[in-house]
Amino acid sequence: MALARAWSVALVGLEGALVEVEADLAQGLPGLTVTGLPDAALSEARDRVRAAVVNSGEDWPSKRITLGLSPASLPKRGSGFDLALAAAVLAAAGVVPAAALHDRVLLGELGLDGQVRAVRGVLPAVLTARSAGITRVVVPRANLAEARLLPEVEAVGVATLRELLALLRGEAVPDHPVPEPVEEDDPTPKDLVDVAGQPGGRTAVEVSAAGGHHLFLLGPPGAGKTMLAERLPGLLPPLTLEQALEVTAVHSVAGLLPPGHPLVRRAPFQDPHHSSTTAAVLGGGSGIARPGAASLATQGVLFLDEAPEFGHGVLDALRQPLESGRISIRRAAGTATYPVRFTLVLAANPCPCAQPSDECTCRPESRRRYLTRLSGPLLDRVDMHVQVDRVSKAEVFAEEGSVEPTSVVAARVARARATAAARYAGTPWTCNGEVPPVELRRRWPVPRPATRSAEAALDSGRLTARGFGRVLRLAWTLADLAGSAVPEQCHVDHALGFRLGTRGLPVAA
Numbered sequence: 009m010a011l012a013r014a015w016s017v018a019l020v021g022l023e024g025a026l027v028e029v030e031a032d033l034a035q036g037l038p039g040l041t042v043t044g045l046p047d048a049a050l051s052e053a054r055d056r057v058r059a060a061v062v063n064s065g066e067d068w069p070s071k072r073i074t075l076g077l078s079p080a081s082l083p084k085r086g087s088g089f090d091l092a093l094a095a096a097v098l099a100a101a102g103v104v105p106a107a108a109l110h111d112r113v114l115l116g117e118l119g120l121d122g123q124v125r126a127v128r129g130v131l132p133a134v135l136t137a138r139s140a141g142i143t144r145v146v147v148p149r150a151n152l153a154e155a156r157l158l159p160e161v162e163a164v165g166v167a168t169l170r171e172l173l174a175l176l177r178g179e180a181v182p183d184h185p186v187p188e189p190v191e192e193d194d195p196t197p198k199d200l201v202d203v204a205g206q207p208g209g210r211t212a213v214e215v216s217a218a219g220g221h222h223l224f225l226l227g228p229p230g231a232g233k234t235m236l237a238e239r240l241p242g243l244l245p246p247l248t249l250e251q252a253l254e255v256t257a258v259h260s261v262a263g264l265l266p267p268g269h270p271l272v273r274r275a276p277f278q279d280p281h282h283s284s285t286t287a288a289v290l291g292g293g294s295g296i297a298r299p300g301a302a303s304l305a306t307q308g309v310l311f312l313d314e315a316p317e318f319g320h321g322v323l324d325a326l327r328q329p330l331e332s333g334r335i336s337i338r339r340a341a342g343t344a345t346y347p348v349r350f351t352l353v354l355a356a357n358p359c360p361c362a363q364p365s366d367e368c369t370c371r372p373e374s375r376r377r378y379l380t381r382l383s384g385p386l387l388d389r390v391d392m393h394v395q396v397d398r399v400s401k402a403e404v405f406a407e408e409g410s411v412e413p414t415s416v417v418a419a420r421v422a423r424a425r426a427t428a429a430a431r432y433a434g435t436p437w438t439c440n441g442e443v444p445p446v447e448l449r450r451r452w453p454v455p456r457p458a459t460r461s462a463e464a465a466l467d468s469g470r471l472t473a474r475g476f477g478r479v480l481r482l483a484w485t486l487a488d489l490a491g492s493a494v495p496e497q498c499h500v501d502h503a504l505g506f507r508l509g510t511r512g513l514p515v516a517a
C-alpha cells in the first residue's frame with residue numbers, strides 16, 4: 009500500500025481552513041474514487057487531474073486509487089484543490105518525494121493539458137496557510153504577485169503541472185519574472201477642481217470623508233450629485249496595510265484583482281446600477297456566496313445613484329450591514345461572512361420625472377411617494393441630508409483657481425481623521441461616523457451651551473432623539489476639521505443644517 013498527503017485550503021467567504029488531501033494506491037482493479045468533495049465537483053476534478061497528469065507526460069498509476077479530502081464536514085468548492093490532488097497521487101506512486109509535500113500548501117486548478125489556471129481567493133488562502141504555520145505555498149503563476157503580498161510566506165508560482173513536479177523533485181523551476189507591483193494609478197483621477205460652485209455639496213463630501221458619515225444628496229438633474237459622489241474616495245486617505253489586505257481579500261474572492269497590481273491601496277468605489285439585484289449589491293450566488301458591491305466597497309464608498317429607483321429589497325437589506333459592518337450569507341454549502349464597512353452615499357432627484365423643477369410634470373402625490381421609497385429607517389442611518397441645487401452660469405464660468413482641488417481638501421480630511429483617531433485611541437473606533445451616538449454622548453459630551461440649537465429642534469419635534477445624537481456626532485467632525493478641541497455652537501448649528509438639509513421633504517427628521 010502506498011500513501012501520500014498534500015495540503016490545500018478551503019475558503020468560505022474570507023475564512024479559510026486547511027484541507028488534507030490523502031492519496032491511497034492499492035492493488036486491485038484500476039480506478040479512482042474521490043471522497044470529501046460535493047458530487048458535482050467530483051467527476052470534473054477526477055477527469056481534470058487524470059488528463060493533466062497524462063498530458064504532462066507522466067503515467068497514471070494503474071492501481072485502485074482513493075483520494076480523500078478532509079475534514080469531510082468542511083464545505084469544499086471550486087477547483088483550487090487540483091494541484092494538491094495531482095501531487096498526492098504522484099507522490100503515492102513514487103514519482104515525486106512524498107516528503108516534499110509535508111510543509112507546503114498547494115493551490116491551483118489544472119487544465120486538461122496540464123496548464124495551471126488562476127484561482128480566486130489566493131490571498132485569504134495564503135493567510136490561512138500562514139496562520140496554520142505553513143509558510144511555503146505553491147500557486148498558479150498568474151496569482152503569484154497576490155501570494156507575495158505576505159512577505160513572510162515563501163510563494164512559488166507554477167504555470168504547468170510539470171513545473172510543480174520539478175519543484176517537488178528539488179529541480180530548478182524556471183523563474184518567471186513576477187510583474188513588479190505597480191501603483192494602481194486611476195487612469196482618470198476625478199478631482200474636486202472639476203466641480204464648479206456647489207459650496208454646500210463640496211463641504212458635504214469633505215465632512216463625509218473626514219468623519220466617515222453616510223450622505224444623502226438630493227437635487228435636480230445635472231446639479232453635480234454624481235460628480236460629487238465620485239470624488240469622495242479621492243478625499244479618503246490611502247488604505248493602511250491592514251485595510252488594504254482586507255479589501256484585497258474581498259476582491260480576490262470575487263475574482264476581480266488585476267494580475268499586475270494585486271494590492272488594492274485606495275479606498276474602493278462601487279456604484280451598482282439601480283436595477284441591481286439584492287445578490288449583486290449584498291452578495292450571493294450558488295455554492296458559497298460571493299461578495300456583492302457592498303463588500304467590494306468596504307473601507308471605501310458605496311454609491312447608490314438614483315437611490316429611490318433601487319428595489320425595496322435592496323434598500324431594506326442594507327440596513328443590517330450598516331449597523332454591524334459585516335454581512336453573513338447562508339447557503340447550503342456554508343455561511344460566508346464579508347466585511348461591509350463603507351460610507352454610503354445616496355443620490356436622488358426630488359421627483360420621478362427628473363426634470364428641472366420649472367418643467368416638472370409630476371403630480372404632487374407622486375413626488376411625495378417617490379422619496380418615501382427611501383425608507384425612513386434607512387435614511388435615519390444617514391447622518392447628512394444635503395440639498396444640492398443647479399450651479400449658475402456665473403459659477404460654471406468662474407475663473408480657474410476659484411475652487412479647491414482634491415489635494416487641498418484631502419489634506420484637511422487627513423488632519424481631521426488623525427485628530428479623531430487620536431481621541432478614539434484604545435477604542436474599536438477610528439472616525440466619528442463609527443462611534444455609536446450613545447457612546448459619544450456619554451464619553452465625549454459636547455459642552456451644554458453649544459447644543460442650544462439642536463435642543464430647540466428636539467423640543468419642537470424637528471429632530472428625533474436619534475437625530476439629536478447624530479447631529480452631535482457630526483458636530484465633532486466639523487470641530488475636528490476646524491481644529492477645535494470640542495464642538496462649539498457654530499459646529500452644532502452647521503451639523504443641524506446638514507441633518508435637516510432636506511427639510512420639508514418627507515424624509516427629514
Ligand SMILES: Nc1ncnc2c1ncn2[C@@H]1O[C@H](COP(=O)(O)OP(=O)(O)OP(=O)(O)O)[C@@H](O)[C@H]1O
Pocket residue numbers: 202203204205206227228229230231232233234235236356357362399
Ligand atoms: N457643479 C458642476 N460643475 C461642473 N460641471 C457640472 C456641475 N454640475 C453638473 N455638471 C455637468 O453636468 C453633468 C451631469 O452632472 P451629474 O451627473 O453629476 O449631475 P447629477 O446631479 O448627478 O444629475 P442626475 O440627477 O441627472 O443624475 C456633468 O457631467 C458635468 O458635465
Ligand SMILES: [Mg+2]
Pocket residue numbers: 233234235313355
Ligand atoms: Mg447623477
Ligand SMILES: [Zn+2]
Pocket residue numbers: 359360361362363368369370
Ligand atoms: Zn417631476
